[in-house]
Amino acid sequence: MSMPAARVFPRVEPERVERACEELRRLLSPGQVRREEDTLAAYARDESDSGVYPPDAVVFPENTDQVSTVFKVCAAHGVPFTPCGARSGKSGGSLPLKGGVAVSLERMNRIRSISAEDLTAVVEPGVVTGDLMKAVEAAGLFYPPDPNSWEWCTLGGNVAENAGGPRALKYGVTRDYVIGLEWVLPDGEVVHVGRRTIKGVAGYDLVGLFVGSEGTLGVATEITLQLIPLPRKVMTALVVFPSVLHAARGVSAVLAAGILPRCLELIDDVALRAVDGRGFHFPPGAGSAVIVEVDGNQEEGLLAELAELAELCERHGATQTLVAQDEAQREKLWAARRSISPALRALKPHKISEDIVVPRSRIPEIIERLKAMGAELGLTVATYGHAGDGNLHANILYEGPHQRPLVEEALRRMLVMTVELGGTITGEHGVGHAKREYLSLEQQPALIALQRRLKDFFDPSGLLNPEKIFPAPGRS
Numbered sequence: 001m002s003m004p005a006a007r008v009f010p011r012v013e014p015e016r017v018e019r020a021c022e023e024l025r026r027l028l029s030p031g032q033v034r035r036e037e038d039t040l041a042a043y044a045r046d047e048s049d050s051g052v053y054p055p056d057a058v059v060f061p062e063n064t065d066q067v068s069t070v071f072k073v074c075a076a077h078g079v080p081f082t083p084c085g086a087r088s089g090k091s092g093g094s095l096p097l098k099g100g101v102a103v104s105l106e107r108m109n110r111i112r113s114i115s116a117e118d119l120t121a122v123v124e125p126g127v128v129t130g131d132l133m134k135a136v137e138a139a140g141l142f143y144p145p146d147p148n149s150w151e152w153c154t155l156g157g158n159v160a161e162n163a164g165g166p167r168a169l170k171y172g173v174t175r176d177y178v179i180g181l182e183w184v185l186p187d188g189e190v191v192h193v194g195r196r197t198i199k200g201v202a203g204y205d206l207v208g209l210f211v212g213s214e215g216t217l218g219v220a221t222e223i224t225l226q227l228i229p230l231p232r233k234v235m236t237a238l239v240v241f242p243s244v245l246h247a248a249r250g251v252s253a254v255l256a257a258g259i260l261p262r263c264l265e266l267i268d269d270v271a272l273r274a275v276d277g278r279g280f281h282f283p284p285g286a287g288s289a290v291i292v293e294v295d296g297n298q299e300e301g302l303l304a305e306l307a308e309l310a311e312l313c314e315r316h317g318a319t320q321t322l323v324a325q326d327e328a329q330r331e332k333l334w335a336a337r338r339s340i341s342p343a344l345r346a347l348k349p350h351k352i353s354e355d356i357v358v359p360r361s362r363i364p365e366i367i368e369r370l371k372a373m374g375a376e377l378g379l380t381v382a383t384y385g386h387a388g389d390g391n392l393h394a395n396i397l398y399e400g401p402h403q404r405p406l407v408e409e410a411l412r413r414m415l416v417m418t419v420e421l422g423g424t425i426t427g428e429h430g431v432g433h434a435k436r437e438y439l440s441l442e443q444q445p446a447l448i449a450l451q452r453r454l455k456d457f458f459d460p461s462g463l464l465n466p467e468k469i470f471p472a473p474g475r476s
Helices: 016-028 037-042 065-075 129-138 157-159 205-208 244-256 271-275 299-315 326-338 340-344 360-377 402-422 436-442 444-458
Strands: 055-060 082-083 103-105 112-114 119-121 176-183 190-194 219-226 232-242 263-267 290-295 320-323 352-355 382-386 391-398
Touching: 016 055, 016 103, 037 055, 065 103, 065 219, 082 205, 112 129, 112 271, 112 299, 129 157, 157 219, 157 326, 190 205, 219 244, 219 326, 232 299, 232 326, 232 340, 244 263, 244 271, 244 299, 244 360, 263 271, 263 326, 263 444, 271 290, 271 340, 290 326, 299 320, 320 352, 326 340, 340 360, 340 391, 360 382, 360 391, 360 402, 391 402, 402 436, 436 444
Parallel strands: 055 103, 082 103
Antiparallel strands: 112 119, 119 219, 176 190, 176 219, 232 290, 232 320, 263 290, 263 382, 352 391, 382 391
């Protein structure tokens, strides 16, 4: 299978957009319908580096009724509409490929309630994930999902993509904490799915279907989240290895021994070089590293867990285990981890970031094969991320457009070998626009056809977030 050239998608007729915008201006407040060039440019891209697709208008609804109104107006005029939030996505899922209306939910940003008694929170989709995390922790509670962009991504986007993060190893991903949704369907109908209780199995699990649907089946306008008690103690350490293969084998050994930290984050040689000295200095001779974090209520037990983990890693070549002594040191470690993606751009002007997942026992093999592939093609490959659950962020770094054919070949090989090893082409970024032509590597035609029928059932007009997830006709 070869990657096709970037497609140019037909855009909606300007007359339809004009009529839709005129009606939306009548129904909404001034400033909620924006068409100036700088606004359109800001909503034309995300963090995926998979193209620039400006909308014809950006609309900013401020409540559920307005979201419903926008959907109904767009549907009535035959104008494509694409939900978006912080545009922090890595798969092009919020790109308005056919133009039309970008529907930004960022103004719906209230935390409506936090209940310590019921262990729940109710939020609007534009709430920044980090703001919710801080708010619930102030109440002695814990919302575990922690995507790397938590300081600016929004919960609506997390729901759309079923976001994960470093703590997914122990605590799971967004879907594990969403128990109820107020949901606007593509035709503008508003439904309430799920519940506000911790348990409940009445009817089909539509929450499970909608979470991770990548903005193709509707959008959440209210999200009910399950919380858990905040662990009293957290301890973080940096385990230093001479090479990334030593580190990968160390991670495998820790998991095989039955130890379950809340985070096991791998940093390979390329990523380490990119962030070294940017607020954090790795020890001399470090060729790779793993950030380990454990949590619980008893400090003695956490120290014993770290000591056992360090001993296992030493048997696989670790040279040092450095335990953060206070919150400032801990934050420096995590700041270095969060800065990897932008720091890699200092090594090469362009990069493609993938989020492959392999069975944890195959982590050393996939890393070795990716490094060999990079050497063969003359490209730099950086591999880091959530090694504890097999979810690796494999980045292909390159100089410019002249190398793009090589990059596409590297991407194809990466995803083929991932599936060959029993893995999946995406663990948390989603398929979106960037990987839609690769879905058939992993899924059989009958399964893709079934999912297309689901999309057609919810969105028979095909106007909501078009050209996402599924391969172009004739390519599945």
